[in-house]
Amino acid sequence: TEDSHWCYEIQAKEPNSHCVGPDQWPGNCKENQQSPINIVTAKAKSNPRLTPFIFVGYDKKKQWQIKNTQHSVEMTLGGGMCIIGGDLPARYEAIQLHLHWSEMSDKGSEHSIDGKHFAMEMHIVHKKMASSSKGQDSDKLAVLGFMVEVGTKTNKGFQPLVEALSRISKPHTNSTVTECSLQDMLPPSDKLHSYFRYQGSLTTPTCDETVIWTVFKEPIKIHKDQFLEFSKNVYYDKDQKLNMKDNVRPLQPLGKRQVFKS
Numbered sequence: 407t408e409d410s411h412w413c414y415e416i417q418a419k420e421p422n423s424h425c426v427g428p429d430q431w432p433g434n435c436k437e438n439q440q441s442p443i444n445i446v447t448a449k450a451k452s453n454p455r456l457t458p459f460i461f462v463g464y465d466k467k468k469q470w471q472i473k474n475t476q477h478s479v480e481m482t483l484g485g486g487m488c489i490i491g492g493d494l495p496a497r498y499e500a501i502q503l504h505l506h507w508s509e510m511s512d513k514g515s516e517h518s519i520d521g522k523h524f525a526m527e528m529h530i531v532h533k534k535m536a537s538s539s540k541g542q543d544s545d546k547l548a549v550l551g552f553m554v555e556v557g558t559k560t561n562k563g564f565q566p567l568v569e570a571l572s573r574i575s576k577p578h579t580n581s582t583v584t585e586c587s588l589q590d591m592l593p594p595s596d597k598l599h600s601y602f603r604y605q606g607s608l609t610t611p612t613c614d615e616t617v618i619w620t621v622f623k624e625p626i627k628i629h630k631d632q633f634l635e636f637s638k639n640v641y642y643d644k645d646q647k648l649n650m651k652d653n654v655r656p657l658q659p660l661g662k663r664q665v666f667k668s
């Protein structure tokens with residue numbers, strides 16, 4: 407029912423809102439290996455096993471389906487794409503990509519690096535592929551996190567997604583993007599050898615602690631106008647009164663965890 411559905415702080419503080427804000431999210435959201443976190447680069451421990459990823463099928467150009475999930479803009483990546491390496495215990499296949507953002511360029515990412523938040527954060531969610539060894543639950547998902555910063559140069563790879571936003575203004579609406587590939591949206595591959603790694607959770611309820619997190623050091627750069635299209639065109643509500651922005655979970659305590667770096 408509307409009362410119990412989860413939402414972000416910006417929605418919870420609306421008058422007559424019945425949704426549940428981050429400090430009352432259900433499920434595992436109060437456990438001690440939660441995401442996102444602030445990454446203190448000086449405390450990150452080098453791990454030579456954190457080799458560069460092989461991105462299989464990321465160059466495939468396709469008209470991906472996208473949807474407004476009421477919490478984010480999500481691109482469905484069904485099948486054929488996977489990541490290998492990066493000290494992951496198996497191959498992981500890409501299932502969906504979604505983003506978190508604000509309308510200010512110094513907040514909007516979920517993770518922060520040395521206290522700095524970026525304008526957006528893009529998550530590519532992967533699911534562990536069947537492997538012989540019985541794995542534990544903590545590595546069911548592998549999420550690749552990319553910081554997005556705004557600049558003065560248009561990012562051609564982001565344009566198909568940006569142009570589709572006006573077609574998914576209302577929650578639970580779908581559309582497709584014109585031909586694009588994930589590779590075109592990412593930083594150049596020679597910049598992707600540098601990343602942080604830690605054990606964490608989904609940043610949305612039920613906050614299951616089943617995610618191996620990878621946060622890349624090199625940000626994606628998009629034009630300020632491309633960035634503003636997100637909070638301008640997409641809404642949380644079907645009446646289009648609340649622009650979708652600040653779909654960002656507050657930082658969570660690192661606790662006893664160690665962050666590693668490649």
Ligand SMILES: Nc1nc(-c2ccc(Cl)c(S(N)(=O)=O)c2)cs1
Nearest residue numbers: 475477478529531549608609610
């Ligand atoms: N309903 C929604 N679910 C998500 C989602 C699903 C899986 C995952 Cl792993 C994540 S996250 N932010 O931890 O990467 C978010 C977004 S919007």
Ligand SMILES: [Zn+2]
Nearest residue numbers: 504506529609
């Ligand atoms: Zn996310």
